[in-house]
Amino acid sequence: MCETCGGHGPSVGRHEEPGHAEGTRIVVVGKGGVGxxxxxALLARMLARQGFSVMAVDADEQRNLAATIGMDLQAAAAIVPVADDADYVEEKTGARPGEGAGGMLRLNPDTSDLVNRLSVPAPDGVRLVVMGGVRRAGGGCLCPETALISAAVAQMHLHHEDVVVMDTHAGVEHFGRSLARGFDTAIVVVEPTFNAVQVGVESARMAAELGISSLHLAVNRSRSDGDIVRVLSHIERLGGFSFASVTALPFDESVLQCEPAVDQLFEGSPLVDAMVRLSTEVVATRLHPVGSVA
Ligand SMILES: Nc1ncnc2c1ncn2[C@@H]1O[C@H](COP(=O)(O)OP(=O)(O)O)[C@@H](O)[C@H]1O
Ligand SMILES: [Mg+2]
Structure with a gap:
Protein backbone atom coordinates (compact mmCIF):
# COMPACT_ATOMS: atom_id res chain seq x y z
CA MET A 1 0.00 0.00 0.00
CA CYS A 2 1.29 3.44 -0.87
CA GLU A 3 1.97 5.66 2.14
CA THR A 4 0.90 8.82 0.45
CA CYS A 5 -2.33 8.02 -1.30
CA GLY A 6 -3.32 4.89 0.59
CA GLY A 7 -3.82 3.13 -2.71
CA HIS A 8 -2.02 0.88 -5.20
CA GLY A 9 -3.46 -2.45 -4.12
CA PRO A 10 -6.45 -4.44 -5.28
CA SER A 11 -7.98 -3.91 -1.88
CA VAL A 12 -8.49 -0.21 -2.53
CA GLY A 13 -11.43 -0.75 -4.83
CA ARG A 14 -13.96 1.53 -3.29
CA HIS A 15 -16.26 2.96 -5.90
CA GLU A 16 -16.26 6.73 -5.98
CA GLU A 17 -18.43 8.66 -8.38
CA PRO A 18 -16.74 11.09 -10.74
CA GLY A 19 -17.27 14.70 -9.71
CA HIS A 20 -19.65 15.52 -12.55
CA ALA A 21 -21.91 13.22 -14.48
CA GLU A 22 -21.63 15.01 -17.82
CA GLY A 23 -18.85 14.65 -20.33
CA THR A 24 -16.55 11.67 -20.69
CA ARG A 25 -13.27 11.05 -18.94
CA ILE A 26 -11.21 8.34 -20.58
CA VAL A 27 -8.00 6.72 -19.40
CA VAL A 28 -6.01 4.68 -21.94
CA VAL A 29 -4.12 1.71 -20.50
CA GLY A 30 -2.16 -1.30 -21.71
CA LYS A 31 1.31 -2.83 -22.05
CA GLY A 32 4.14 -0.63 -23.29
CA GLY A 33 4.35 -0.40 -27.07
CA VAL A 34 0.81 -1.59 -27.88
CA GLY A 35 -0.24 1.79 -29.29
CA ALA A 41 -3.60 11.20 -30.04
CA LEU A 42 -5.93 9.97 -32.78
CA LEU A 43 -8.95 9.85 -30.48
CA ALA A 44 -8.30 13.33 -29.09
CA ARG A 45 -7.96 14.91 -32.51
CA MET A 46 -10.80 12.92 -34.04
CA LEU A 47 -13.20 13.97 -31.29
CA ALA A 48 -12.04 17.59 -31.52
CA ARG A 49 -12.76 17.51 -35.26
CA GLN A 50 -16.22 16.14 -34.51
CA GLY A 51 -17.03 19.15 -32.33
CA PHE A 52 -16.09 17.88 -28.89
CA SER A 53 -14.03 20.04 -26.59
CA VAL A 54 -11.05 17.82 -25.79
CA MET A 55 -8.37 17.89 -23.15
CA ALA A 56 -5.56 15.37 -23.57
CA VAL A 57 -3.43 14.46 -20.58
CA ASP A 58 -0.02 12.85 -20.95
CA ALA A 59 0.52 10.82 -17.78
CA ASP A 60 3.39 8.80 -19.23
CA GLU A 61 6.72 9.98 -17.85
CA GLN A 62 8.21 9.51 -21.32
CA ARG A 63 6.09 12.48 -22.43
CA ASN A 64 5.69 11.62 -26.09
CA LEU A 65 2.02 12.50 -26.51
CA ALA A 66 2.81 16.07 -27.61
CA ALA A 67 4.85 14.86 -30.57
CA THR A 68 2.35 12.09 -31.36
CA ILE A 69 -0.58 14.48 -31.31
CA GLY A 70 1.25 16.59 -33.90
CA MET A 71 2.80 19.52 -32.03
CA ASP A 72 6.04 20.71 -33.51
CA LEU A 73 8.98 19.38 -31.58
CA GLN A 74 10.17 22.79 -30.35
CA ALA A 75 6.75 23.64 -28.91
CA ALA A 76 6.57 20.17 -27.38
CA ALA A 77 9.96 20.59 -25.73
CA ALA A 78 8.88 23.95 -24.25
CA ILE A 79 5.92 22.46 -22.35
CA VAL A 80 6.18 22.77 -18.57
CA PRO A 81 4.99 19.48 -17.09
CA VAL A 82 2.85 19.59 -13.98
CA ALA A 83 5.56 17.75 -12.01
CA ASP A 84 8.14 20.41 -12.89
CA ASP A 85 6.03 23.05 -11.20
CA ALA A 86 6.99 21.62 -7.81
CA ASP A 87 5.80 24.63 -5.81
CA TYR A 88 2.38 24.37 -7.41
CA VAL A 89 2.13 20.61 -6.78
CA GLU A 90 3.15 21.12 -3.15
CA GLU A 91 0.76 24.03 -2.67
CA LYS A 92 -2.09 21.89 -3.96
CA THR A 93 -1.33 18.46 -2.52
CA GLY A 94 0.98 19.04 0.43
CA ALA A 95 3.81 17.02 -1.17
CA ARG A 96 6.47 17.84 -3.71
CA PRO A 97 6.79 15.65 -6.81
CA GLY A 98 9.13 12.76 -6.15
CA GLU A 99 8.65 12.88 -2.40
CA GLY A 100 6.26 10.91 -0.32
CA ALA A 101 4.08 13.17 1.77
CA GLY A 102 4.95 11.21 4.90
CA GLY A 103 1.23 11.24 5.53
CA MET A 104 -1.96 11.73 3.58
CA LEU A 105 -2.10 13.90 0.52
CA ARG A 106 -4.74 16.55 0.15
CA LEU A 107 -6.91 14.74 -2.36
CA ASN A 108 -9.38 17.53 -2.97
CA PRO A 109 -7.23 20.56 -3.73
CA ASP A 110 -8.80 23.45 -5.62
CA THR A 111 -7.45 22.80 -9.10
CA SER A 112 -9.60 25.25 -11.04
CA ASP A 113 -6.45 27.07 -12.21
CA LEU A 114 -4.55 23.97 -13.40
CA VAL A 115 -5.82 23.91 -16.97
CA ASN A 116 -5.22 27.62 -17.52
CA ARG A 117 -1.84 27.45 -15.91
CA LEU A 118 -0.44 24.27 -17.39
CA SER A 119 -2.29 23.31 -20.56
CA VAL A 120 -0.98 24.15 -24.02
CA PRO A 121 -2.79 24.33 -27.35
CA ALA A 122 -2.38 21.30 -29.61
CA PRO A 123 -3.68 20.71 -33.18
CA ASP A 124 -7.43 20.75 -33.90
CA GLY A 125 -8.11 22.80 -30.76
CA VAL A 126 -7.14 20.04 -28.31
CA ARG A 127 -5.71 21.30 -24.99
CA LEU A 128 -2.77 19.26 -23.71
CA VAL A 129 -1.55 18.84 -20.13
CA VAL A 130 1.70 16.98 -19.57
CA MET A 131 2.10 15.43 -16.15
CA GLY A 132 5.83 14.63 -16.25
CA GLY A 133 7.59 13.22 -13.23
CA VAL A 134 10.34 10.69 -12.96
CA ARG A 135 9.66 7.00 -12.91
CA ARG A 136 11.27 5.60 -9.81
CA ALA A 137 12.63 2.10 -9.48
CA GLY A 138 10.33 -0.16 -7.53
CA GLY A 139 6.83 1.13 -7.08
CA GLY A 140 6.83 3.91 -9.65
CA CYS A 141 4.76 5.97 -7.26
CA LEU A 142 3.87 9.37 -8.64
CA CYS A 143 1.39 10.17 -5.96
CA PRO A 144 1.39 13.97 -5.65
CA GLU A 145 1.18 14.45 -9.41
CA THR A 146 -1.34 11.69 -10.07
CA ALA A 147 -3.51 12.83 -7.18
CA LEU A 148 -3.41 16.35 -8.56
CA ILE A 149 -4.29 15.32 -12.11
CA SER A 150 -7.12 13.07 -10.93
CA ALA A 151 -8.50 15.80 -8.69
CA ALA A 152 -8.24 18.33 -11.50
CA VAL A 153 -10.11 16.07 -13.90
CA ALA A 154 -12.72 15.21 -11.26
CA GLN A 155 -13.33 18.89 -10.56
CA MET A 156 -13.64 19.99 -14.16
CA HIS A 157 -17.11 21.14 -14.97
CA LEU A 158 -17.54 19.09 -18.08
CA HIS A 159 -20.40 19.73 -20.44
CA HIS A 160 -22.00 17.13 -22.62
CA GLU A 161 -19.55 17.68 -25.44
CA ASP A 162 -16.41 17.74 -23.28
CA VAL A 163 -13.96 14.87 -23.26
CA VAL A 164 -10.79 14.25 -21.27
CA VAL A 165 -8.51 11.52 -22.59
CA MET A 166 -5.43 10.47 -20.67
CA ASP A 167 -2.45 8.50 -21.97
CA THR A 168 -0.62 6.41 -19.38
CA HIS A 169 2.65 4.56 -19.01
CA ALA A 170 1.00 1.14 -18.73
CA GLY A 171 -1.68 0.35 -16.19
CA VAL A 172 -3.55 2.22 -13.54
CA GLU A 173 -1.82 0.79 -10.46
CA HIS A 174 0.17 3.87 -9.59
CA PHE A 175 -2.92 6.06 -9.65
CA GLY A 176 -4.52 4.51 -6.60
CA ARG A 177 -8.06 5.25 -5.70
CA SER A 178 -7.88 8.90 -6.75
CA LEU A 179 -8.14 7.78 -10.37
CA ALA A 180 -11.79 6.82 -10.29
CA ARG A 181 -12.72 10.20 -8.91
CA GLY A 182 -11.57 11.63 -12.21
CA PHE A 183 -12.26 8.96 -14.81
CA ASP A 184 -15.33 6.95 -15.76
CA THR A 185 -14.12 5.15 -18.88
CA ALA A 186 -11.05 3.08 -19.76
CA ILE A 187 -9.78 1.97 -23.15
CA VAL A 188 -7.67 -1.13 -22.66
CA VAL A 189 -5.29 -1.45 -25.60
CA VAL A 190 -3.77 -4.81 -26.52
CA GLU A 191 -2.03 -6.30 -29.50
CA PRO A 192 -2.73 -9.92 -30.45
CA THR A 193 -0.15 -11.49 -28.15
CA PHE A 194 -0.67 -13.35 -24.89
CA ASN A 195 1.63 -11.03 -22.92
CA ALA A 196 -0.17 -7.90 -24.09
CA VAL A 197 -3.55 -9.47 -23.33
CA GLN A 198 -2.36 -10.50 -19.87
CA VAL A 199 -1.29 -6.94 -19.04
CA GLY A 200 -4.52 -5.64 -20.55
CA VAL A 201 -6.73 -7.94 -18.48
CA GLU A 202 -4.82 -7.05 -15.30
CA SER A 203 -5.22 -3.36 -16.09
CA ALA A 204 -8.91 -3.82 -16.80
CA ARG A 205 -9.48 -5.64 -13.51
CA MET A 206 -7.59 -2.98 -11.59
CA ALA A 207 -9.51 -0.18 -13.32
CA ALA A 208 -12.79 -1.93 -12.52
CA GLU A 209 -11.75 -2.38 -8.88
CA LEU A 210 -10.92 1.30 -8.71
CA GLY A 211 -14.48 2.06 -9.79
CA ILE A 212 -14.17 2.80 -13.50
CA SER A 213 -17.42 1.54 -14.89
CA SER A 214 -17.05 1.59 -18.67
CA LEU A 215 -14.25 -0.60 -20.01
CA HIS A 216 -13.58 -1.00 -23.74
CA LEU A 217 -11.08 -3.29 -25.45
CA ALA A 218 -9.09 -2.12 -28.48
CA VAL A 219 -7.17 -4.84 -30.30
CA ASN A 220 -4.50 -2.84 -32.08
CA ARG A 221 -2.25 -4.01 -34.93
CA SER A 222 -4.81 -6.64 -35.95
CA ARG A 223 -4.03 -8.35 -39.22
CA SER A 224 -7.01 -10.69 -39.51
CA ASP A 225 -10.23 -11.80 -37.83
CA GLY A 226 -8.15 -14.62 -36.37
CA ASP A 227 -6.35 -12.06 -34.22
CA ILE A 228 -9.59 -11.10 -32.47
CA VAL A 229 -10.45 -14.77 -31.95
CA ARG A 230 -6.98 -15.34 -30.48
CA VAL A 231 -7.26 -12.35 -28.14
CA LEU A 232 -10.70 -13.45 -26.91
CA SER A 233 -9.39 -16.96 -26.25
CA HIS A 234 -6.40 -15.53 -24.31
CA ILE A 235 -8.89 -13.54 -22.21
CA GLU A 236 -10.82 -16.75 -21.50
CA ARG A 237 -7.62 -18.55 -20.49
CA LEU A 238 -6.89 -15.68 -18.11
CA GLY A 239 -10.22 -16.15 -16.36
CA GLY A 240 -12.37 -13.98 -18.59
CA PHE A 241 -13.35 -10.33 -18.53
CA SER A 242 -16.47 -8.68 -19.83
CA PHE A 243 -15.69 -5.55 -21.87
CA ALA A 244 -18.41 -3.13 -22.93
CA SER A 245 -17.07 -3.30 -26.49
CA VAL A 246 -14.31 -4.96 -28.51
CA THR A 247 -12.89 -3.09 -31.52
CA ALA A 248 -10.26 -4.36 -33.96
CA LEU A 249 -7.76 -1.72 -35.10
CA PRO A 250 -5.70 -2.81 -38.10
CA PHE A 251 -1.96 -2.89 -38.45
CA ASP A 252 -1.40 0.15 -40.65
CA GLU A 253 1.88 0.69 -42.46
CA SER A 254 1.13 4.41 -42.83
CA VAL A 255 1.40 4.83 -39.03
CA LEU A 256 5.05 3.91 -39.27
CA GLN A 257 5.61 6.11 -42.29
CA CYS A 258 4.38 9.25 -40.55
CA GLU A 259 5.31 8.59 -36.93
CA PRO A 260 5.77 10.16 -34.45
CA ALA A 261 2.87 12.43 -35.50
CA VAL A 262 -0.55 11.11 -36.47
CA ASP A 263 -1.46 14.09 -38.70
CA GLN A 264 -1.20 12.42 -42.08
CA LEU A 265 -3.40 9.52 -41.00
CA PHE A 266 -6.39 11.86 -41.19
CA GLU A 267 -5.86 12.14 -44.95
CA GLY A 268 -7.15 8.57 -45.18
CA SER A 269 -5.96 5.47 -43.38
CA PRO A 270 -7.47 2.15 -42.30
CA LEU A 271 -6.56 2.92 -38.69
CA VAL A 272 -8.52 6.18 -38.62
CA ASP A 273 -11.53 4.44 -40.20
CA ALA A 274 -11.47 1.83 -37.44
CA MET A 275 -10.90 4.48 -34.78
CA VAL A 276 -14.20 6.08 -35.77
CA ARG A 277 -15.88 2.85 -34.66
CA LEU A 278 -13.97 2.88 -31.38
CA SER A 279 -14.83 6.52 -30.68
CA THR A 280 -18.48 5.75 -31.37
CA GLU A 281 -18.40 2.89 -28.89
CA VAL A 282 -16.64 4.92 -26.25
CA VAL A 283 -18.06 8.40 -26.58
CA ALA A 284 -20.76 8.93 -29.15
CA THR A 285 -23.03 6.33 -27.63
CA ARG A 286 -23.02 8.41 -24.45
CA LEU A 287 -23.07 11.87 -25.98
CA HIS A 288 -24.67 13.47 -28.99
CA PRO A 289 -23.18 16.91 -29.57
CA VAL A 290 -24.62 19.11 -32.28
CA GLY A 291 -22.84 18.47 -35.57
CA SER A 292 -21.09 15.33 -34.40
CA VAL A 293 -20.06 12.74 -36.92
CA ALA A 294 -20.93 9.43 -35.37
N1 LIG B 1 -2.18 0.22 -35.78
C1 LIG B 1 -0.85 0.38 -35.92
N2 LIG B 1 -0.21 -0.04 -37.05
C2 LIG B 1 1.13 0.11 -37.19
N3 LIG B 1 1.93 0.68 -36.26
C3 LIG B 1 1.36 1.11 -35.12
C4 LIG B 1 -0.05 0.99 -34.89
N4 LIG B 1 -0.32 1.53 -33.67
C5 LIG B 1 0.86 1.96 -33.17
N5 LIG B 1 1.87 1.71 -34.02
C6 LIG B 1 3.30 2.00 -33.82
O1 LIG B 1 3.75 1.21 -32.73
C7 LIG B 1 4.71 1.91 -31.96
C8 LIG B 1 4.25 1.97 -30.50
O2 LIG B 1 3.08 2.77 -30.42
P1 LIG B 1 2.83 3.76 -29.18
O3 LIG B 1 1.56 4.46 -29.46
O4 LIG B 1 4.04 4.60 -28.92
O5 LIG B 1 2.65 2.69 -28.00
P2 LIG B 1 2.54 2.92 -26.43
O6 LIG B 1 2.14 4.35 -26.20
O7 LIG B 1 1.50 1.94 -25.96
O8 LIG B 1 3.89 2.60 -25.85
C9 LIG B 1 4.86 3.27 -32.60
O9 LIG B 1 6.01 3.27 -33.43
C10 LIG B 1 3.59 3.45 -33.42
O10 LIG B 1 3.80 4.28 -34.52
MG1 LIG C 1 3.10 5.83 -25.08
Missing amino acids: KSTLT
Missing part, protein backbone atom coordinates in the same frame (compact mmCIF):
# COMPACT_ATOMS: atom_id res chain seq x y z
CA LYS A 36 -1.66 3.78 -26.36
CA SER A 37 -0.10 7.11 -27.34
CA THR A 38 -1.02 6.66 -30.99
CA LEU A 39 -4.64 5.85 -30.11
CA THR A 40 -4.88 8.65 -27.53
Whole structure:
Protein backbone atom coordinates (compact mmCIF):
# COMPACT_ATOMS: atom_id res chain seq x y z
CA MET A 1 0.00 0.00 0.00
CA CYS A 2 1.29 3.44 -0.87
CA GLU A 3 1.97 5.66 2.14
CA THR A 4 0.90 8.82 0.45
CA CYS A 5 -2.33 8.02 -1.30
CA GLY A 6 -3.32 4.89 0.59
CA GLY A 7 -3.82 3.13 -2.71
CA HIS A 8 -2.02 0.88 -5.20
CA GLY A 9 -3.46 -2.45 -4.12
CA PRO A 10 -6.45 -4.44 -5.28
CA SER A 11 -7.98 -3.91 -1.88
CA VAL A 12 -8.49 -0.21 -2.53
CA GLY A 13 -11.43 -0.75 -4.83
CA ARG A 14 -13.96 1.53 -3.29
CA HIS A 15 -16.26 2.96 -5.90
CA GLU A 16 -16.26 6.73 -5.98
CA GLU A 17 -18.43 8.66 -8.38
CA PRO A 18 -16.74 11.09 -10.74
CA GLY A 19 -17.27 14.70 -9.71
CA HIS A 20 -19.65 15.52 -12.55
CA ALA A 21 -21.91 13.22 -14.48
CA GLU A 22 -21.63 15.01 -17.82
CA GLY A 23 -18.85 14.65 -20.33
CA THR A 24 -16.55 11.67 -20.69
CA ARG A 25 -13.27 11.05 -18.94
CA ILE A 26 -11.21 8.34 -20.58
CA VAL A 27 -8.00 6.72 -19.40
CA VAL A 28 -6.01 4.68 -21.94
CA VAL A 29 -4.12 1.71 -20.50
CA GLY A 30 -2.16 -1.30 -21.71
CA LYS A 31 1.31 -2.83 -22.05
CA GLY A 32 4.14 -0.63 -23.29
CA GLY A 33 4.35 -0.40 -27.07
CA VAL A 34 0.81 -1.59 -27.88
CA GLY A 35 -0.24 1.79 -29.29
CA LYS A 36 -1.66 3.78 -26.36
CA SER A 37 -0.10 7.11 -27.34
CA THR A 38 -1.02 6.66 -30.99
CA LEU A 39 -4.64 5.85 -30.11
CA THR A 40 -4.88 8.65 -27.53
CA ALA A 41 -3.60 11.20 -30.04
CA LEU A 42 -5.93 9.97 -32.78
CA LEU A 43 -8.95 9.85 -30.48
CA ALA A 44 -8.30 13.33 -29.09
CA ARG A 45 -7.96 14.91 -32.51
CA MET A 46 -10.80 12.92 -34.04
CA LEU A 47 -13.20 13.97 -31.29
CA ALA A 48 -12.04 17.59 -31.52
CA ARG A 49 -12.76 17.51 -35.26
CA GLN A 50 -16.22 16.14 -34.51
CA GLY A 51 -17.03 19.15 -32.33
CA PHE A 52 -16.09 17.88 -28.89
CA SER A 53 -14.03 20.04 -26.59
CA VAL A 54 -11.05 17.82 -25.79
CA MET A 55 -8.37 17.89 -23.15
CA ALA A 56 -5.56 15.37 -23.57
CA VAL A 57 -3.43 14.46 -20.58
CA ASP A 58 -0.02 12.85 -20.95
CA ALA A 59 0.52 10.82 -17.78
CA ASP A 60 3.39 8.80 -19.23
CA GLU A 61 6.72 9.98 -17.85
CA GLN A 62 8.21 9.51 -21.32
CA ARG A 63 6.09 12.48 -22.43
CA ASN A 64 5.69 11.62 -26.09
CA LEU A 65 2.02 12.50 -26.51
CA ALA A 66 2.81 16.07 -27.61
CA ALA A 67 4.85 14.86 -30.57
CA THR A 68 2.35 12.09 -31.36
CA ILE A 69 -0.58 14.48 -31.31
CA GLY A 70 1.25 16.59 -33.90
CA MET A 71 2.80 19.52 -32.03
CA ASP A 72 6.04 20.71 -33.51
CA LEU A 73 8.98 19.38 -31.58
CA GLN A 74 10.17 22.79 -30.35
CA ALA A 75 6.75 23.64 -28.91
CA ALA A 76 6.57 20.17 -27.38
CA ALA A 77 9.96 20.59 -25.73
CA ALA A 78 8.88 23.95 -24.25
CA ILE A 79 5.92 22.46 -22.35
CA VAL A 80 6.18 22.77 -18.57
CA PRO A 81 4.99 19.48 -17.09
CA VAL A 82 2.85 19.59 -13.98
CA ALA A 83 5.56 17.75 -12.01
CA ASP A 84 8.14 20.41 -12.89
CA ASP A 85 6.03 23.05 -11.20
CA ALA A 86 6.99 21.62 -7.81
CA ASP A 87 5.80 24.63 -5.81
CA TYR A 88 2.38 24.37 -7.41
CA VAL A 89 2.13 20.61 -6.78
CA GLU A 90 3.15 21.12 -3.15
CA GLU A 91 0.76 24.03 -2.67
CA LYS A 92 -2.09 21.89 -3.96
CA THR A 93 -1.33 18.46 -2.52
CA GLY A 94 0.98 19.04 0.43
CA ALA A 95 3.81 17.02 -1.17
CA ARG A 96 6.47 17.84 -3.71
CA PRO A 97 6.79 15.65 -6.81
CA GLY A 98 9.13 12.76 -6.15
CA GLU A 99 8.65 12.88 -2.40
CA GLY A 100 6.26 10.91 -0.32
CA ALA A 101 4.08 13.17 1.77
CA GLY A 102 4.95 11.21 4.90
CA GLY A 103 1.23 11.24 5.53
CA MET A 104 -1.96 11.73 3.58
CA LEU A 105 -2.10 13.90 0.52
CA ARG A 106 -4.74 16.55 0.15
CA LEU A 107 -6.91 14.74 -2.36
CA ASN A 108 -9.38 17.53 -2.97
CA PRO A 109 -7.23 20.56 -3.73
CA ASP A 110 -8.80 23.45 -5.62
CA THR A 111 -7.45 22.80 -9.10
CA SER A 112 -9.60 25.25 -11.04
CA ASP A 113 -6.45 27.07 -12.21
CA LEU A 114 -4.55 23.97 -13.40
CA VAL A 115 -5.82 23.91 -16.97
CA ASN A 116 -5.22 27.62 -17.52
CA ARG A 117 -1.84 27.45 -15.91
CA LEU A 118 -0.44 24.27 -17.39
CA SER A 119 -2.29 23.31 -20.56
CA VAL A 120 -0.98 24.15 -24.02
CA PRO A 121 -2.79 24.33 -27.35
CA ALA A 122 -2.38 21.30 -29.61
CA PRO A 123 -3.68 20.71 -33.18
CA ASP A 124 -7.43 20.75 -33.90
CA GLY A 125 -8.11 22.80 -30.76
CA VAL A 126 -7.14 20.04 -28.31
CA ARG A 127 -5.71 21.30 -24.99
CA LEU A 128 -2.77 19.26 -23.71
CA VAL A 129 -1.55 18.84 -20.13
CA VAL A 130 1.70 16.98 -19.57
CA MET A 131 2.10 15.43 -16.15
CA GLY A 132 5.83 14.63 -16.25
CA GLY A 133 7.59 13.22 -13.23
CA VAL A 134 10.34 10.69 -12.96
CA ARG A 135 9.66 7.00 -12.91
CA ARG A 136 11.27 5.60 -9.81
CA ALA A 137 12.63 2.10 -9.48
CA GLY A 138 10.33 -0.16 -7.53
CA GLY A 139 6.83 1.13 -7.08
CA GLY A 140 6.83 3.91 -9.65
CA CYS A 141 4.76 5.97 -7.26
CA LEU A 142 3.87 9.37 -8.64
CA CYS A 143 1.39 10.17 -5.96
CA PRO A 144 1.39 13.97 -5.65
CA GLU A 145 1.18 14.45 -9.41
CA THR A 146 -1.34 11.69 -10.07
CA ALA A 147 -3.51 12.83 -7.18
CA LEU A 148 -3.41 16.35 -8.56
CA ILE A 149 -4.29 15.32 -12.11
CA SER A 150 -7.12 13.07 -10.93
CA ALA A 151 -8.50 15.80 -8.69
CA ALA A 152 -8.24 18.33 -11.50
CA VAL A 153 -10.11 16.07 -13.90
CA ALA A 154 -12.72 15.21 -11.26
CA GLN A 155 -13.33 18.89 -10.56
CA MET A 156 -13.64 19.99 -14.16
CA HIS A 157 -17.11 21.14 -14.97
CA LEU A 158 -17.54 19.09 -18.08
CA HIS A 159 -20.40 19.73 -20.44
CA HIS A 160 -22.00 17.13 -22.62
CA GLU A 161 -19.55 17.68 -25.44
CA ASP A 162 -16.41 17.74 -23.28
CA VAL A 163 -13.96 14.87 -23.26
CA VAL A 164 -10.79 14.25 -21.27
CA VAL A 165 -8.51 11.52 -22.59
CA MET A 166 -5.43 10.47 -20.67
CA ASP A 167 -2.45 8.50 -21.97
CA THR A 168 -0.62 6.41 -19.38
CA HIS A 169 2.65 4.56 -19.01
CA ALA A 170 1.00 1.14 -18.73
CA GLY A 171 -1.68 0.35 -16.19
CA VAL A 172 -3.55 2.22 -13.54
CA GLU A 173 -1.82 0.79 -10.46
CA HIS A 174 0.17 3.87 -9.59
CA PHE A 175 -2.92 6.06 -9.65
CA GLY A 176 -4.52 4.51 -6.60
CA ARG A 177 -8.06 5.25 -5.70
CA SER A 178 -7.88 8.90 -6.75
CA LEU A 179 -8.14 7.78 -10.37
CA ALA A 180 -11.79 6.82 -10.29
CA ARG A 181 -12.72 10.20 -8.91
CA GLY A 182 -11.57 11.63 -12.21
CA PHE A 183 -12.26 8.96 -14.81
CA ASP A 184 -15.33 6.95 -15.76
CA THR A 185 -14.12 5.15 -18.88
CA ALA A 186 -11.05 3.08 -19.76
CA ILE A 187 -9.78 1.97 -23.15
CA VAL A 188 -7.67 -1.13 -22.66
CA VAL A 189 -5.29 -1.45 -25.60
CA VAL A 190 -3.77 -4.81 -26.52
CA GLU A 191 -2.03 -6.30 -29.50
CA PRO A 192 -2.73 -9.92 -30.45
CA THR A 193 -0.15 -11.49 -28.15
CA PHE A 194 -0.67 -13.35 -24.89
CA ASN A 195 1.63 -11.03 -22.92
CA ALA A 196 -0.17 -7.90 -24.09
CA VAL A 197 -3.55 -9.47 -23.33
CA GLN A 198 -2.36 -10.50 -19.87
CA VAL A 199 -1.29 -6.94 -19.04
CA GLY A 200 -4.52 -5.64 -20.55
CA VAL A 201 -6.73 -7.94 -18.48
CA GLU A 202 -4.82 -7.05 -15.30
CA SER A 203 -5.22 -3.36 -16.09
CA ALA A 204 -8.91 -3.82 -16.80
CA ARG A 205 -9.48 -5.64 -13.51
CA MET A 206 -7.59 -2.98 -11.59
CA ALA A 207 -9.51 -0.18 -13.32
CA ALA A 208 -12.79 -1.93 -12.52
CA GLU A 209 -11.75 -2.38 -8.88
CA LEU A 210 -10.92 1.30 -8.71
CA GLY A 211 -14.48 2.06 -9.79
CA ILE A 212 -14.17 2.80 -13.50
CA SER A 213 -17.42 1.54 -14.89
CA SER A 214 -17.05 1.59 -18.67
CA LEU A 215 -14.25 -0.60 -20.01
CA HIS A 216 -13.58 -1.00 -23.74
CA LEU A 217 -11.08 -3.29 -25.45
CA ALA A 218 -9.09 -2.12 -28.48
CA VAL A 219 -7.17 -4.84 -30.30
CA ASN A 220 -4.50 -2.84 -32.08
CA ARG A 221 -2.25 -4.01 -34.93
CA SER A 222 -4.81 -6.64 -35.95
CA ARG A 223 -4.03 -8.35 -39.22
CA SER A 224 -7.01 -10.69 -39.51
CA ASP A 225 -10.23 -11.80 -37.83
CA GLY A 226 -8.15 -14.62 -36.37
CA ASP A 227 -6.35 -12.06 -34.22
CA ILE A 228 -9.59 -11.10 -32.47
CA VAL A 229 -10.45 -14.77 -31.95
CA ARG A 230 -6.98 -15.34 -30.48
CA VAL A 231 -7.26 -12.35 -28.14
CA LEU A 232 -10.70 -13.45 -26.91
CA SER A 233 -9.39 -16.96 -26.25
CA HIS A 234 -6.40 -15.53 -24.31
CA ILE A 235 -8.89 -13.54 -22.21
CA GLU A 236 -10.82 -16.75 -21.50
CA ARG A 237 -7.62 -18.55 -20.49
CA LEU A 238 -6.89 -15.68 -18.11
CA GLY A 239 -10.22 -16.15 -16.36
CA GLY A 240 -12.37 -13.98 -18.59
CA PHE A 241 -13.35 -10.33 -18.53
CA SER A 242 -16.47 -8.68 -19.83
CA PHE A 243 -15.69 -5.55 -21.87
CA ALA A 244 -18.41 -3.13 -22.93
CA SER A 245 -17.07 -3.30 -26.49
CA VAL A 246 -14.31 -4.96 -28.51
CA THR A 247 -12.89 -3.09 -31.52
CA ALA A 248 -10.26 -4.36 -33.96
CA LEU A 249 -7.76 -1.72 -35.10
CA PRO A 250 -5.70 -2.81 -38.10
CA PHE A 251 -1.96 -2.89 -38.45
CA ASP A 252 -1.40 0.15 -40.65
CA GLU A 253 1.88 0.69 -42.46
CA SER A 254 1.13 4.41 -42.83
CA VAL A 255 1.40 4.83 -39.03
CA LEU A 256 5.05 3.91 -39.27
CA GLN A 257 5.61 6.11 -42.29
CA CYS A 258 4.38 9.25 -40.55
CA GLU A 259 5.31 8.59 -36.93
CA PRO A 260 5.77 10.16 -34.45
CA ALA A 261 2.87 12.43 -35.50
CA VAL A 262 -0.55 11.11 -36.47
CA ASP A 263 -1.46 14.09 -38.70
CA GLN A 264 -1.20 12.42 -42.08
CA LEU A 265 -3.40 9.52 -41.00
CA PHE A 266 -6.39 11.86 -41.19
CA GLU A 267 -5.86 12.14 -44.95
CA GLY A 268 -7.15 8.57 -45.18
CA SER A 269 -5.96 5.47 -43.38
CA PRO A 270 -7.47 2.15 -42.30
CA LEU A 271 -6.56 2.92 -38.69
CA VAL A 272 -8.52 6.18 -38.62
CA ASP A 273 -11.53 4.44 -40.20
CA ALA A 274 -11.47 1.83 -37.44
CA MET A 275 -10.90 4.48 -34.78
CA VAL A 276 -14.20 6.08 -35.77
CA ARG A 277 -15.88 2.85 -34.66
CA LEU A 278 -13.97 2.88 -31.38
CA SER A 279 -14.83 6.52 -30.68
CA THR A 280 -18.48 5.75 -31.37
CA GLU A 281 -18.40 2.89 -28.89
CA VAL A 282 -16.64 4.92 -26.25
CA VAL A 283 -18.06 8.40 -26.58
CA ALA A 284 -20.76 8.93 -29.15
CA THR A 285 -23.03 6.33 -27.63
CA ARG A 286 -23.02 8.41 -24.45
CA LEU A 287 -23.07 11.87 -25.98
CA HIS A 288 -24.67 13.47 -28.99
CA PRO A 289 -23.18 16.91 -29.57
CA VAL A 290 -24.62 19.11 -32.28
CA GLY A 291 -22.84 18.47 -35.57
CA SER A 292 -21.09 15.33 -34.40
CA VAL A 293 -20.06 12.74 -36.92
CA ALA A 294 -20.93 9.43 -35.37
N1 LIG B 1 -2.18 0.22 -35.78
C1 LIG B 1 -0.85 0.38 -35.92
N2 LIG B 1 -0.21 -0.04 -37.05
C2 LIG B 1 1.13 0.11 -37.19
N3 LIG B 1 1.93 0.68 -36.26
C3 LIG B 1 1.36 1.11 -35.12
C4 LIG B 1 -0.05 0.99 -34.89
N4 LIG B 1 -0.32 1.53 -33.67
C5 LIG B 1 0.86 1.96 -33.17
N5 LIG B 1 1.87 1.71 -34.02
C6 LIG B 1 3.30 2.00 -33.82
O1 LIG B 1 3.75 1.21 -32.73
C7 LIG B 1 4.71 1.91 -31.96
C8 LIG B 1 4.25 1.97 -30.50
O2 LIG B 1 3.08 2.77 -30.42
P1 LIG B 1 2.83 3.76 -29.18
O3 LIG B 1 1.56 4.46 -29.46
O4 LIG B 1 4.04 4.60 -28.92
O5 LIG B 1 2.65 2.69 -28.00
P2 LIG B 1 2.54 2.92 -26.43
O6 LIG B 1 2.14 4.35 -26.20
O7 LIG B 1 1.50 1.94 -25.96
O8 LIG B 1 3.89 2.60 -25.85
C9 LIG B 1 4.86 3.27 -32.60
O9 LIG B 1 6.01 3.27 -33.43
C10 LIG B 1 3.59 3.45 -33.42
O10 LIG B 1 3.80 4.28 -34.52
MG1 LIG C 1 3.10 5.83 -25.08
